[in-house]
Amino acid sequence: MASELTRDQKSLILYVETRCVDHDGLLRGEQMNQEDRENLKVFQESGHLTYGRVPAMMLSKLSGQTHWATLTDAGFALAHALRKERASRIIGGHRKEIDEWVAERRERATAPGAPEVVDGE
Numbered sequence: 001m002a003s004e005l006t007r008d009q010k011s012l013i014l015y016v017e018t019r020c021v022d023h024d025g026l027l028r029g030e031q032m033n034q035e036d037r038e039n040l041k042v043f044q045e046s047g048h049l050t051y052g053r054v055p056a057m058m059l060s061k062l063s064g065q066t067h068w069a070t071l072t073d074a075g076f077a078l079a080h081a082l083r084k085e086r087a088s089r090i091i092g093g094h095r096k097e098i099d100e101w102v103a104e105r106r107e108r109a110t111a112p113g114a115p116e117v118v119d120g121e
Helices: 008-024 035-044 057-060 075-088 093-110
Strands: 026-028 050-051 066-073
Touching: 008 026, 008 035, 008 066, 008 075, 035 050, 057 066, 057 093
Parallel strands: none
Antiparallel strands: 026 066, 050 066
16 A cells, blocks of 8 residues: 555655654644645545544643544554655665675675674774
């Protein structure tokens, strides 16, 4: 399913996953537009999450957190697949330099007659 999602849908499911993990599943209404709300319905219908509005009597306590969401196992699996895809796509900069350095050190270490190499040398 991940490949069938729009960029906005991918962003939304990752937002919901972050809010579920770090913020008790509470979503900030000002960070969602009408399309996001429609996509929440799509994800609920496909079995990836459940969601709803925070009861009005609790809104004053929650400072902008107007909705709640709970990811299902399928929702967490989708979010994991999207994070893994994103991580493989964005490696660059300093991380690329580090990976090249590590690969070079490993290559040297496996060469015939090479001395033992300790990480960080």
